[in-house]
Amino acid sequence: MIYLKYVGRREKCIMPKGTNQKFKLYRLAQIMLEKTDEEHYITMPEIMESLAEYNITADRKSIYTDLRDLSVLGIEVEGEPIGNRYHYHVVSRTFELPELKLLVDAIQSSKFITEKKSNTLIKKLEKMVSEYEAQKLQRQVYVSGRIKTMNESIYYTVDAIHNAISENKKIKFQYYQWNVKKEMELRHNGAWYHISPWGLSWDDENYYLVGYDSDAEKIKHYRVDKMLHIRFSSENREGKEFFNKLDMADYAKKSxxxxxxxxxxxxxxxxxxxxxxxxxxxxxxxxxxxxxxxxxxxxxxxxxxxxxxxxxxxxxxxxxxxxxxxxxxxxxxxxxxxxxxxx
Structure with missing residues (x-):
């Protein structure tokens, strides 16, 4: 509600502040990113109405300033005159819609990413576009005979491997296989594998750890989705002389x-x-x-x-x-x- 307050002889228009004013710029960015894109615009009254839904009040002048300030956050907003009003929309984003569609397709068609994690990742990608473009990302990629891994811990396993490589440490893990009862069965009676990780390779729709086995004195590879209970070792990695001679891409191509x-x-x-x-x-x-x-x-x-x-x-x-x-x-x-x- 707008009311008038007398200050001396001059009338001044004062707008009461909402309870969430400190979030004003954040909410404005959220509104512009969610409700606008190359084809969808929003007017100044609609911006004010959307802010009011978050209990934030603002006058036109302050919103003009805030829209300019969004460029500091990397959000470029453009206003175009249509009829007797200006219409505003975000004109650039970190990812273009075709790029996100490729990422969605890659996630859905990747065998090593579980169905649950696929849905989670795609939901996160949808937040990078407007609500209208997000609907275009909600699409199903059909791949003949698609089978998804059932090991939900694979993402943390991959992260642990990368950390071990960066910190030059060996890793320990257990390795499983399926038995005829469709049960996970630890190989070698649950023995721990002690390996120096040197890289990850993608082959035949599976992720592989390529590492050096000090006991066997040779390079070996392991399916990442079949690795369990990975942990760091106190020992530094070995086998550097082998991997200095190894071209990882060439190694995968030959195998x-x-x-x-x-x-x-x-x-x-x-x-x-x-x-x-x-x-x-x-x-x-x-x-x-x-x-x-x-x-x-x-x-x-x-x-x-x-x-x-x-x-x-x-x-x-x-x-x-x-x-x-x-x-x-x-x-x-x-x-x-x-x-x-x-x-």
Whole structure:
């Protein structure tokens, strides 16, 4: 309510203050971010009405000043004359709507993020846009056969791994597997793994810890969602000399399904129509050698395992291992084993 107060001979318009005046700039920012965007505007009377809902009163002049002050907070507000009134809206945000849509899609389609955590993260992303644009983020990404992890502690496990790496400490954890009763079962009778963490790798929709096992004196990797009860060790990390020679991206590229195996250079004979498959897997730097009008050969460095052989097998007669001889023999043995298994 506006009332008049006499001060000497001059009339002065005094507006009673609401009980939450100290939150005025914060609430104004909230209103502008929630109720406006590139397509939705708000008028000065609507701003005053929205502030009143928070028991905050303000006159037009002070609101004009506050709208300018929002730029200090990184919130740029623009006023446009429409009809006989100015309409105000936020013109820039930290993230654009298409960028947030990509993040939402990535969260929903990520296997290692649980359904519960996916919903929580998306709700937080919705707060970064207006209430109108938030509705566009409430969309379902359908991925064939999508299975989400059930380990809710994975986010804290990842954080603990990063902290251990930054503080140069080993970690201890227990590792589980599923049994035929669909129960979590600790491996090695619940023994603790004592590992020097050096990095995290994303492969085949799963998160892996890549670390050094001092007892085995070699690099190993572990599914992060299968790690339990992670804790810091008092010991400093070991295996630095191994990781100084390791290209993490290259390591993941060579390991099919992150299964280990002897690293070898394998020569493949490939049909031209599968060139995209080779580039997608091994990158554009691979050298292709034309052999005839329909085929090329390529030398790739891989960890030879059943998973690698299975990948080759899955491509049918479009690809063939032609060297070295011991890998060709491994493929023959694997084919023979499968024939006997199904005969």
């Amino acid at each position: 099919f399904g992150m299964f280990g195996g002897k690293e070898q250079t394998v020569k493949l004979l490939v049909k031209n129509n599968l060139v995209g498959v080779i580039i997608d897997r091994f990158g554009k730097n691979v050298i292709l050698f034309p052999t005839d009008d329909e085929h090329f050969t390529v030398n790739v460095n891989v960890h030879v395992s059943r998973q690698f052989l299975g990948w080759v097998f899955s491509l049918g007669d479009g690809i063939k291992i032609v060297g070295p001889d011991d890998v060709v023999e491994q493929m023959r043995s694997e084919i023979k084993r499968l024939i006997e298994h199904y005969s």
